[in-house]
Structures are given as structure tokens and as C-alpha cells.
Amino acid sequence: MTQLDPQLAQRFARIALGHVAQEYPHKLDHVLVRDEDAVPPRVLHPVFYGSFDWHSCIHGWWTLLTIRRLHPGLPEAERITILADDSFTADKLGAELAYLARSHSAGFERPYGWAWVLALHGEAVLHDDRSWGSRLEPLARAFAERLRTYLDKLTYPITVGTHFNTSFALTLALDWARTHDAELAAIIAAWAERCFAGERDYRGWEPGGDEFLSPALSVALLMSRVRGSADFTPWFEGFLLDNGALERRFQPAFVSDRSDGKLAHLDGLNLSRAWALRSVRKVLAPHRSEPALQRLADANFAAALPHLSGEYAGEHWLATFALLAMLADA
Incomplete structure (x- = not known):
């Protein structure tokens, strides 16, 4: 059984640090309703614009915060802290939340990205030396409410082995919900x-x-x-x-x-x-x-x-x- 020793944790951190702020290439989950909607990922999503797509950036951040908590002595831990402080600001996270109010955003990243936002918030609150958890909470609460509404009308589970899988999303969401x-x-x-x-x-x-x-x-x-x-x-x-x-x-x-x-x-x-x-x-x-x-x-x-x-x-x-x-x- 492989252990998450400092060497492997450092490898994971370096991988994630290499992509959470890399804007391109990028695959958007974005519906255009007018010409003005055709803007770069960093404008649409000022926090989660890296890692090829929005959901991967979310769980890339979960990886980084988890490594920071489990291995705070790594040199990469300070880099994670600096980048997170710069990324998880009220203004930037407010823009991520505002995106959900757009027309055609009701199904944005459902359910995979929703669940990973909850997991990221659940990890962020464990870093009590920073305010990341409280700043991410409005976004997490918004997706929790969407999930509540979705389950009320989802008659049948989606059992494919990709992002639409219901059980995977509910596993992450349940882990979060039992605390929050x-x-x-x-x-x-x-x-x-x-x-x-x-x-x-x-x-x-x-x-x-x-x-x-x-x-x-x-x-x-x-x-x-x-x-x-x-x-x-x-x-x-x-x-x-x-x-x-x-x-x-x-x-x-x-x-x-x-x-x-x-x-x-x-x-x-x-x-x-x-x-x-x-x-x-x-x-x-x-x-x-x-x-x-x-x-x-x-x-x-x-x-x-x-x-x-x-x-x-x-x-x-x-x-x-x-x-x-x-x-x-x-």
C-alpha cells in the first residue's frame, strides 16, 4: 500500500500547482446568448479558470488544500497559501456566484462540479488560519440548494461512468452535508x-x-x-x-x-x-x-x-x- 509521504505529496502539489492557474487549453461549459458572452475563461470564472475545465480546477484546488493541511512543512505549502489568498477573494468568488444567475446556467456543471464545490468548501474550513472557508461558503450553499432541488425532481439515477453519474456526486455531497x-x-x-x-x-x-x-x-x-x-x-x-x-x-x-x-x-x-x-x-x-x-x-x-x-x-x-x-x- 503506497503511503502519502512527503515526496509523493510534493509530487501531487507540483502537478496541481502547474495547472490550476493555467488558462489554456480550456473547455468551457458555457451557453452563449449574445456576442458579448464570448469572453475568455478568466473573465467568466476569475477563480476557477485553469485546469482545462471548471470542475477540474475546483478539485485541483481541493487537492492543493488537502496537501497543505496534511503536509504543512512542504515548500509547496507556502506557494499554495499565497495562490489561494490571491484567488479566494470576496470579489472573485462573488463573480463565480453571480455566474449562476445567468440565463441557461441552471444546469451548469450538474452534478459533478456541484459536488466538488462542496468538497472544496469542506476542506477549506479545516484551514482555520485562513478565511477561505467562510469566503467559499456562499458558493457551496448555492450548489447545495441546487442539489436539494435537483434530487426532488430526479426520478431515476444516472449511472454512466462519467461526470453525470449521480452516485459519485452524492457521495461527495453527503460527506459535506453531514457536517454542514x-x-x-x-x-x-x-x-x-x-x-x-x-x-x-x-x-x-x-x-x-x-x-x-x-x-x-x-x-x-x-x-x-x-x-x-x-x-x-x-x-x-x-x-x-x-x-x-x-x-x-x-x-x-x-x-x-x-x-x-x-x-x-x-x-x-x-x-x-x-x-x-x-x-x-x-x-x-x-x-x-x-x-x-x-x-x-x-x-x-x-x-x-x-x-x-x-x-x-x-x-x-x-x-x-x-x-x-x-x-x-x-
């Missing part, structure tokens, strides 16, 4: 139970060719957050273990071309699987599947760890998922 919004936490738990409590005998096709999330493991991870060991263990047995799907579907995915942004998603799939498998193993009651879960988690993690940088298609986001996987074993 008890009502939302209860809504998420009830929604997950309604949608997934009866799921059995998973037979989906995995992996998909451009996924960075496992549809099945994303559901399992959410349910492991919602339920205690006694209730989760039999559910997990019926969902993934009894029919042999775990061993059959979750060997490390092969990445044929890391310069291709979609195919590079598969490195992220391996990392997010490692996160989910490690997290699930910790919730299970003592169980015969624990060695297999650990073995698959370690194999998926090892397959992706050497490839976090070198190709910007993956470099602008993969370190975040490596960090998630490592924190699951902390």
Missing part, C-alpha cells in the same frame, strides 16, 4: 435508499471505453456511506459478490492512448475504483471478500499511479483521484 447541512444529508440518504436498496445481481458492462467512474462501484460506495456494516454487508453481497461480478469486471483497465482525453479517463477509472474498493472494504463487517477487495484496489491503483503527469489530458485531474484513493486507506 443535516437536512441535505437526510435527503441524500433517503434518495439513495429509494433508488438502490433493491438492487441485486449486478450484470452491467464494465468498463466502458471512456469512463473514469465505475457505475457499480459508485453505487456501492454511496451505499457504504449511507448504511452501517450490518445493513451494508448483505446488500453488497447480493449486489456484486454472490454472482462473481467483482472478480470478473474490476481488473485494471488498459489505456491505449493517454494523449486522448477520453481514453485517458481509464486511468481515472482505475484510481476511482481503488478509492471505492478501499472505502467499501472498511465498511464491511469482517468478510471473506476483504482480501479480494484489497488486492483489486491495489492493482487498480498501481496501474494508474505512474501516469499522473506527462500528458495534459490526464495531468489536469488525475492526481485528485490518486489522493482520494490514498486517503481511503488513511
Whole structure:
């Protein structure tokens, strides 16, 4: 099991520092309604304009703040502090919040970016030597309210292995809500139970060719957050273990071309699987599947760890998922 030692933490920090303030190349989630709307990313999003896209910049910042908290003695920690102080200002964050009031912004970054804003705020409040948490709170509250409204009308879960996946977003949101919004936490738990409590005998096709999330493991991870060991263990047995799907579907995915942004998603799939498998193993009651879960988690993690940088298609986001996987074993 790889540890987040100072050397690896420094590697993650340097990767993220290299892209959170890099404006181009950039892929916008932006609807134009007039000529004046065609402006650069830094104008639309004065805080989160880097890292190729808005959501990757959000979780790039989550990576940086997490590294700063866990390894405050790194030389990069001071660079993170200076950059965050310059970025998380009232004016700049106010512009990010104002963007949500634009016409056609109702579905902006739903739900993946929403959940990462909550995770970033949850991390920021842990840095009590700075006011980052209080400054990010209005943005987090705005997305929490959007999530509350969205779940009220989302009849069916979205189970694809990309940014639209409901379970992944709700896992991050639930972790935040349990500290910051008890009502939302209860809504998420009830929604997950309604949608997934009866799921059995998973037979989906995995992996998909451009996924960075496992549809099945994303559901399992959410349910492991919602339920205690006694209730989760039999559910997990019926969902993934009894029919042999775990061993059959979750060997490390092969990445044929890391310069291709979609195919590079598969490195992220391996990392997010490692996160989910490690997290699930910790919730299970003592169980015969624990060695297999650990073995698959370690194999998926090892397959992706050497490839976090070198190709910007993956470099602008993969370190975040490596960090998630490592924190699951902390």
C-alpha cells in the first residue's frame, strides 16, 4: 500500500500547482446568448479558470488544500497559501456566484462540479488560519440548494461512468452535508435508499471505453456511506459478490492512448475504483471478500499511479483521484 509521504505529496502539489492557474487549453461549459458572452475563461470564472475545465480546477484546488493541511512543512505549502489568498477573494468568488444567475446556467456543471464545490468548501474550513472557508461558503450553499432541488425532481439515477453519474456526486455531497447541512444529508440518504436498496445481481458492462467512474462501484460506495456494516454487508453481497461480478469486471483497465482525453479517463477509472474498493472494504463487517477487495484496489491503483503527469489530458485531474484513493486507506 503506497503511503502519502512527503515526496509523493510534493509530487501531487507540483502537478496541481502547474495547472490550476493555467488558462489554456480550456473547455468551457458555457451557453452563449449574445456576442458579448464570448469572453475568455478568466473573465467568466476569475477563480476557477485553469485546469482545462471548471470542475477540474475546483478539485485541483481541493487537492492543493488537502496537501497543505496534511503536509504543512512542504515548500509547496507556502506557494499554495499565497495562490489561494490571491484567488479566494470576496470579489472573485462573488463573480463565480453571480455566474449562476445567468440565463441557461441552471444546469451548469450538474452534478459533478456541484459536488466538488462542496468538497472544496469542506476542506477549506479545516484551514482555520485562513478565511477561505467562510469566503467559499456562499458558493457551496448555492450548489447545495441546487442539489436539494435537483434530487426532488430526479426520478431515476444516472449511472454512466462519467461526470453525470449521480452516485459519485452524492457521495461527495453527503460527506459535506453531514457536517454542514443535516437536512441535505437526510435527503441524500433517503434518495439513495429509494433508488438502490433493491438492487441485486449486478450484470452491467464494465468498463466502458471512456469512463473514469465505475457505475457499480459508485453505487456501492454511496451505499457504504449511507448504511452501517450490518445493513451494508448483505446488500453488497447480493449486489456484486454472490454472482462473481467483482472478480470478473474490476481488473485494471488498459489505456491505449493517454494523449486522448477520453481514453485517458481509464486511468481515472482505475484510481476511482481503488478509492471505492478501499472505502467499501472498511465498511464491511469482517468478510471473506476483504482480501479480494484489497488486492483489486491495489492493482487498480498501481496501474494508474505512474501516469499522473506527462500528458495534459490526464495531468489536469488525475492526481485528485490518486489522493482520494490514498486517503481511503488513511
